[in-house]
Amino acid sequence: MSVPTSRALDARLALVAPALHRASAQLWRPEGDLTGRYIDYLWAMHALTVASVPLLERAAAVCxxxxxxxxxxxxxxxAVxxxxxxxxxxxxxxDLVAAGEQQEPPLPPPLVVELAGAQYYRIEHRHPAALLGYLAVLEGHAxxxxxxxxxxARTGLPEAAFRTxxxxxxxxxxxxxxxxxxLDRLELTAAEQTEVAVSALHTAGILARLFHQLAADPGGQQ
Known part of the structure; x- marks a missing residue:
């Protein structure tokens, strides 16, 4: 009996999950300027989220x-x-306004551009199902x-700054x-399953690097 595609992907992602957990723990450590790190995190997630709907719409169109x-x-x-x-x-x-940020969105961190940009490439030039690997990582590490x-409690920011x-x-x-x-409903070929897995592993690696960068450079966006 074949292993469901989602379980096979979970097994691969389990290999990189510890690195993501370490990066997340560093980002949210109580020491240092946690408020600055949180604001940088919000800006980075805003830059990434701006690409979410266009990516999904493009994948739907290519499908x-x-x-x-x-x-x-x-x-x-x-589409849904x-x-x-x-x-x-x-x-x-x-959230950023509630946290006291009034500036225009800064330049997105290059790692955010790499995260979203890799998916545009995969959708257009590889296979749109690869976007499922990206989504599995982002939804699975909420x-x-x-x-x-x-x-x-640790930053003293108002509750309104934490809606997202x-x-x-x-x-x-x-x-x-x-x-x-x-993933389990689709009849993906072995090659298409590989596209999904490579997309997921690439996403996990970049996300861990992004979290480490935000953890190490409070107040910076590059």
Whole structure:
């Protein structure tokens, strides 16, 4: 009996999960300028989230051109998920205003550009199903339900500055389960499964690097 695609992907991601957990722990450590690190995190997530809906819409459009029986189902999933993600960049801007930030969005960190840009390449030049690997990592490493309260207590920022962290802690478990259902419903070839896995592992690696950069450079965006 073959292993479900989602379980095979989970096994691969388990190899890199410790590195992501270490990076996250460094980012949220109580020592140093935690408030500055949190604000930098919000700006980085805003820059990444701005790309979310266009990525999903592009993947849906490319799926619609594929001569695969399951492609319309995947296109529909991407389109629905785009609507679920729409407006989340505005949540982040509202969090930043609540945290006292009034400036225009700064240049995005290059690692954020690499995260989103790699997916544009994969959608256009490899296979749109690769975006599922990206989503599996981002949805699977959402903030913990306790993080917003911990950060509020340690930074002294108002509760209104933590909406996105709270919302994603609540929403992303369901989103991850849907990504896994899609993976297991699709009749992906071995090569297409590899595209998904490579996308996921690449995403996990860049995300860990981004967290380490934010942890090491509070107040910096480059």
């Amino acid at each position: 619609a051109r594929l001569d695969e029986e399951w492609a319309p189902r995947l296109a529909a999933y991407f 998920h785009a609507e679920e993600e729409r407006g989340h960049d505005a949540w982040l801007l509202a 903030p913990s339900p306790a993080l917003a309260g911990v950060l509020a 962290v709270r919302e994603h802690a609540a929403l992303d478990a369901g989103h991850l389960a849907e990504v896994q259902r899609q």
